[in-house]
Amino acid sequence: MKLIETFLEDYGISCNSYKKLEGYGSLNYKIEGSDGQIYLLKIYQATEDKELILEEIELIDFFSKKVNCKFTKTIRNKNGNLLGLGPDSQFCRLLNYLEGNCLTSDDLNETLLVSLGSTIGMLHKQAPRKSFPNIAARELSWDLKQINSIAGYIDFIRDPHLRSIVLYYLDAFQNKVIPHMHNYQSALIHNDLNEQNLIVQDQELVGIIDYGDAVRSPLIFDLGIALCYLLMLNQDFEFIISKVLNGYANKNKFEDIELDALYYVVGARLSMSLCHSAKAKAKQMDTDYITGSESSASSLIEHWLSVNPVRIQQIAYKAFGKAIPKYPGKKIEDKRKSLFPTNLSTSYKEAIHFHSAAFQYMYDQEGNTYLDAYNNIPIVGHSHPKISRIVSEQIRNLQTNTRYHYEVLSRYAGKLLSLCPSHFSKVLFVNSGSAATDLALRIVKTHTTKKKIVILEQGYHGNTELGIQISDYKISQQKDSSFSEHIIRIPLAYNDNRSSAKALELLESQHDQIACIIVEPISGCGGQVPLDSKYFQAIDAFAKRYKVLLIVDEVQTGFGRTGENFWAHEHSNITADIMILGKAMGNGHPIGAVLMTDGLAKSFDNGMEFFSSFGGNPVSCFVGEAVIDIIREENLQEKAHSTGEYFINQLKLIAKDFLQISDVRGRGLFLGIEFKEDHKLAKYIKEFLKSNYILSSTDGKLNEVIKIKPSLKFNKKNVDRFCQVLRQGLQEYNAH
Numbered sequence: 001m002k003l004i005e006t007f008l009e010d011y012g013i014s015c016n017s018y019k020k021l022e023g024y025g026s027l028n029y030k031i032e033g034s035d036g037q038i039y040l041l042k043i044y045q046a047t048e049d050k051e052l053i054l055e056e057i058e059l060i061d062f063f064s065k066k067v068n069c070k071f072t073k074t075i076r077n078k079n080g081n082l083l084g085l086g087p088d089s090q091f092c093r094l095l096n097y098l099e100g101n102c103l104t105s106d107d108l109n110e111t112l113l114v115s116l117g118s119t120i121g122m123l124h125k126q127a128p129r130k131s132f133p134n135i136a137a138r139e140l141s142w143d144l145k146q147i148n149s150i151a152g153y154i155d156f157i158r159d160p161h162l163r164s165i166v167l168y169y170l171d172a173f174q175n176k177v178i179p180h181m182h183n184y185q186s187a188l189i190h191n192d193l194n195e196q197n198l199i200v201q202d203q204e205l206v207g208i209i210d211y212g213d214a215v216r217s218p219l220i221f222d223l224g225i226a227l228c229y230l231l232m233l234n235q236d237f238e239f240i241i242s243k244v245l246n247g248y249a250n251k252n253k254f255e256d257i258e259l260d261a262l263y264y265v266v267g268a269r270l271s272m273s274l275c276h277s278a279k280a281k282a283k284q285m286d287t288d289y290i291t292g293s294e295s296s297a298s299s300l301i302e303h304w305l306s307v308n309p310v311r312i313q314q315i316a317y318k319a320f321g322k323a324i325p326k327y328p329g330k331k332i333e334d335k336r337k338s339l340f341p342t343n344l345s346t347s348y349k350e351a352i353h354f355h356s357a358a359f360q361y362m363y364d365q366e367g368n369t370y371l372d373a374y375n376n377i378p379i380v381g382h383s384h385p386k387i388s389r390i391v392s393e394q395i396r397n398l399q400t401n402t403r404y405h406y407e408v409l410s411r412y413a414g415k416l417l418s419l420c421p422s423h424f425s426k427v428l429f430v431n432s433g434s435a436a437t438d439l440a441l442r443i444v445k446t447h448t449t450k451k452k453i454v455i456l457e458q459g460y461h462g463n464t465e466l467g468i469q470i471s472d473y474k475i476s477q478q479k480d481s482s483f484s485e486h487i488i489r490i491p492l493a494y495n496d497n498r499s500s501a502k503a504l505e506l507l508e509s510q511h512d513q514i515a516c517i518i519v520e521p522i523s524g525c526g527g528q529v530p531l532d533s534k535y536f537q538a539i540d541a542f543a544k545r546y547k548v549l550l551i552v553d554e555v556q557t558g559f560g561r562t563g564e565n566f567w568a569h570e571h572s573n574i575t576a577d578i579m580i581l582g583k584a585m586g587n588g589h590p591i592g593a594v595l596m597t598d599g600l601a602k603s604f605d606n607g608m609e610f611f612s613s614f615g616g617n618p619v620s621c622f623v624g625e626a627v628i629d630i631i632r633e634e635n636l637q638e639k640a641h642s643t644g645e646y647f648i649n650q651l652k653l654i655a656k657d658f659l660q661i662s663d664v665r666g667r668g669l670f671l672g673i674e675f676k677e678d679h680k681l682a683k684y685i686k687e688f689l690k691s692n693y694i695l696s697s698t699d700g701k702l703n704e705v706i707k708i709k710p711s712l713k714f715n716k717k718n719v720d721r722f723c724q725v726l727r728q729g730l731q732e733y734n735a736h
């Protein structure tokens, strides 16, 4: 109180009462003066930049003359100065206090949003492009054009999932916005149009306060920042954005390239806010003012991922009366038809044209967002920022092959092997699951003179000549399906002890001719059928008894997908001789591997060099390593377990209500829903899910199984949505 009185003396008033307000950079007090007026007193430390504050005052003065809106006015003291001096070189500024309240979610009606948009439009039209050298030159960590300045704060975010989203938006901003920034209109912007700085009276916007964060930066950033805070109050983005932009468009214009940035500006500002909150918390500066928006920012940033950037572009173009770019879908389809054999097929009756994707969401060219419950390759999520970053960093650095030394090759191999059962001690890298299968069979050939290969019904192991030969799934799709004579096919024997016993008899009868057995721990193409553990163990025991090599194909099931174990075959306590990997291993980057025992590695070294131009190249090794690190850091195996358990239980509840579901099965996030009696239903459901923007697929002998194998970022909310649409689809099917 004494300090306040000291400062107020110079203004010829004393303080009747005061209230401390939150704020950055200065001590702020709401004062009731002896003259009955309400004031805002800001007390600054000596270290604060006076020139900058004087420019801020000048800027507010400038706007108050040009824009029809109230601004806080700085009052001169008895000496005519805008800044009053106090003890210890502290200084102050006294402002009039605007009547009204801060904006709340209750105020977000159409009229207010349009008028807010129009006010921002006016501010931007008038905003000084030049002069104000101190503001223009300042470096502020809240300025989006200085986005790099918060890079070091990301690690303060404790939740690894949230951290990955923040990193995604910072990376997207860095790559999709910053390179175009020189083409955006820049001027002095408010830079913090949050609800606390927007004053409302009788549901009308009456004033804008606090130019303390003003910078010279692109106008589109300022608009994006305002939208970001409005969306934290109300996530109905179609409504909020279209109304604000309608208002803005009455007063000022943007080029297409600026509107294209809007989606990413919102994402980046949310990320910036979350970074600042996390840092403030870590440094125990946990004031409500700094961390206040943290929970709404985390909720919005997660929601924002489900919003297609194309949709935001469409809303923005429409508001500004611009033609929405027409995507040449038909032309692209025709071109594809003319260039490829027709069995390069697409999914669905009407195939989807994609624009981009993030984590468990895929964005089409029309502005729709698909929840991806199907694509298992991006195991850590589509466009995971750590993967994007490592690829682009390393491709700039070194792209060579295993004929030379580079550290990451062995580092990655060591890391991968350390996650495998300990009898796997050697590895070779290739570029696909198919190449891994092929190589595995070559390794077998060097180790044994026996010729026969045992395969499982409905198995799939790859698209090379050898891969197809051992893939019943593919061979039996042909009209005149015939296997070469060295192939022995045994049944999947799901819940069927008689056929598993028969299969084992068949193996016994030819044991002296069998070189290897190749199995998938859970058959994907078979319709997500887990290999019965007893059957699997009997196969394993047979293999050990007769020195038959056991190959496990973990291309679909590896890397923690099945939750309980990192490798699905560990569930049945199997000791395989060879393991083949692919798909998720590079999260979309083409990489595969064959893991083997020492003995097999020795046999394979038969005088012929093994060389793969791309297998084990440094870029791929960095990517493979990053995938493992992310799975660990983000606890994705545990997530696969808990989300998978929740998912299967929800599906079982649905199965109780819809008797057409004959089975729900799988482990972790590798699940199947079987419709045995009416296999047309699976196809119907797949299309129904798609028309509700959820991706799945069908498989199994009759295509009677819906396959679910999403990124491990898939969460319980996503599960609920899937289940709700599935129920609806079943109800609609039954109603017809």
Ligand code: PMP
Binding pocket: 431, 432, 433, 434, 435, 437, 460, 461, 462, 463, 520, 524, 553, 554, 555, 556, 582, 583
């Ligand atoms: N094995 C299994 C179990 C697979 O599912 C696949 C691919 N679907 C492959 C091998 C072949 O992998 P790629 O397509 O990478 O060649």
